[in-house]
Amino acid sequence: MANRNLSVIVDADIARSSxxxxxxxxxxxxxxxxxVKNNNHKIAMCPLLFTEWKxxxxxxxxxWLASMIARKQLKFVKPNSNTKVHIEDNILDEKIKAISIKDAHLIDAALHEDKIIASNDDNARNAFITIxxxxKCINQIVWFNAIKDRVFIEEFFVSNKFIPENYYLKEVENG
Structure with missing residues (x-):
């Protein structure tokens, strides 16, 4: 099966931790x-994420980023800010609101691209699952944690394998 080149949103916490x-x-x-780089995927960044990375x-x-730019594997995107507006208008829990507003740009960028986020911020992931x-539009976003999901991520970026529900931003029913 041919490997599809994906555009991935990589949170600045991974840039800091690497x-x-x-x-x-x-x-x-x-x-x-x-x-991401070795399997010819792209990294997509909105202006705010690019600033955070820098x-x-x-x-x-x-x-790594300089190499991605040289290989033309960095894609600049300008998504709308629907997620932040939705959070401000609909989320009453102040803790969830604060956590999710901080990373709303990741969600908007992911919705604009291939709906894949790599971030080690489980607090943000859990806040978005609650939201x-x-x-519902964020139910289709996959959120990988570079530490806990490392083996699966490596297999996924090589083969675009099936993604189990527990990686998506939604409540997964046990049963």
Whole structure:
């Protein structure tokens, strides 16, 4: 099966964490960046995400991004801000509202592209799962954690394998 080239939204927390040590956070973050690049996928960034990357990147991530730019594998996008508006208008829980507004641009960019986010921020992921109940369009977004999901991510970016429901931004029923 031919490998489809995807546009992935990679949170700045992965850029910050992708150092050169073998610590699980560092090596997992580095591995996801390498998987994206080595399998000819693209990284998509909105202006806010690009700014976050420039402010928080590790030396490894800075070199990685320069390589992606040189290979024309960086895609700049300008998605709308529907997610932030939805959160401000519909979410009453102040903690969930604060967590999700901070990363609403990731959701908007993912909806604009191939609906894949790589981030180690489980608090944001859980907030968006809570929001997804009344903002159904985000149910189709896949959210990978570079540390916990490392093996699956590496297989996925090589083969575009089937993605189980637990990676999507929605409540998964146990049973």
């Amino acid at each position: 150092g050169t040590t073998e610590h699980p956070v560092s090596s997992g973050s580095r591995a996801i960046l390498d998987c 402010m928080h990147h590790s030396i490894f991530a800075k070199r 997804a109940d009344n903002y």
